Amino acid sequence: PRLVIATHNAGKLAEFRELLAAFPVELVSAGELGLAEPEETGTTYAENARIKAEAAAIASGLPALADDSGLAVEALWGAPGIFSARWAGPDKDFAGAMERVEEDLQDRGAVTPDQRRAAFVAALCLAWPSGEGLDVEGAVRGAIVWPPRGQLGFGYDPVFLPEGHHRTFGEMSSEEKHGVEWDWDGRATGLSHRARAFGELMAALFPEGPP
Numbered sequence: 030p031r032l033v034i035a036t037h038n039a040g041k042l043a044e045f046r047e048l049l050a051a052f053p054v055e056l057v058s059a060g061e062l063g064l065a066e067p068e069e070t071g072t073t074y075a076e077n078a079r080i081k082a083e084a085a086a087i088a089s090g091l092p093a094l095a096d097d098s099g100l101a102v103e104a105l106w107g108a109p110g111i112f113s114a115r116w117a118g119p120d121k122d123f124a125g126a127m128e129r130v131e132e133d134l135q136d137r138g139a140v141t142p143d144q145r146r147a148a149f150v151a152a153l154c155l156a157w158p159s160g161e162g163l164d165v166e167g168a169v170r171g172a173i174v175w176p177p178r179g180q181l182g183f184g185y186d187p188v189f190l191p192e193g194h195h196r197t198f199g200e201m202s203s204e205e206k207h208g209v210e211w212d213w214d215g216r217a218t219g220l221s222h223r224a225r226a227f228g229e230l231m232a233a234l235f236p237e238g239p240p
């Protein structure tokens with residue numbers, strides 16, 4: 030069977046290829062199919078994930094998995110949040126977007142890790158051409174560090190230090206950032222917001238445990 034990964038973000042696509050590596054599905058990306066990018070008019074991650082998944086499922090006639098995600102910084106009232114991609118602008122200037130986060134934190138005098146708390150959030154929607162869909166979310170808490178650390182991952186990874194860890198997402202291997210392990214009762218677990226949302230999706234699809 031074929032599954033559309035309804036994203037135009039190469040970093041996300043690479044992570045989904047790894048998360049889904051053990052499954053007998055053929056993955057095709059929205060980019061490979063030449064699907065148009067729908068306008069993300071939602072006011073929540075879940076709404077935007079649904080918009081992207083439904084548009085791709087209907088346009089392709091295949092089930093489609095979409096991801097809407099972002100970095101929510103507590104001292105910035107959750108910004109950039111659902112605007113995380115938009116803060117980088119059309120040139121995808123994430124160095125600039127990370128600087129903007131840091132400047133805003135400094136403007137608020139946020140210096141301690143506690144004052145610099147943040148979370149990565151991901152909403153996934155798996156939609157079918159029939160219009161049915163399954164929605165899940167995952168999140169990981171951490172803090173914003175400055176300067177950025179590490180060249181791995183994508184987007185805001187170099188400034189995000191997950192709670193209880195010494196390496197930023199930018200310094201972590203993909204297995205460490207989003208590798209999924211099956212725990213004893215058959216639930217998928219992982220560190221990143223995307224891995225955790227994926228675990229929720231697996232739990233919803235396969236309530237009896239791993240297929």
Ligand code: ITT
Pocket residue numbers: 035036037038041069081096097098099100113114115123149182183184185186198221223
């Ligand atoms: P699609 O809509 O085509 O999937 P996008 O990049 O526009 O791609 P979003 O609207 O969901 O996706 O924006 C989420 C942004 O949040 C994304 O561009 C990243 O910069 C950031 N982000 C999300 N997950 C991340 C992660 O695991 N590591 C670093 N940054 C992440």
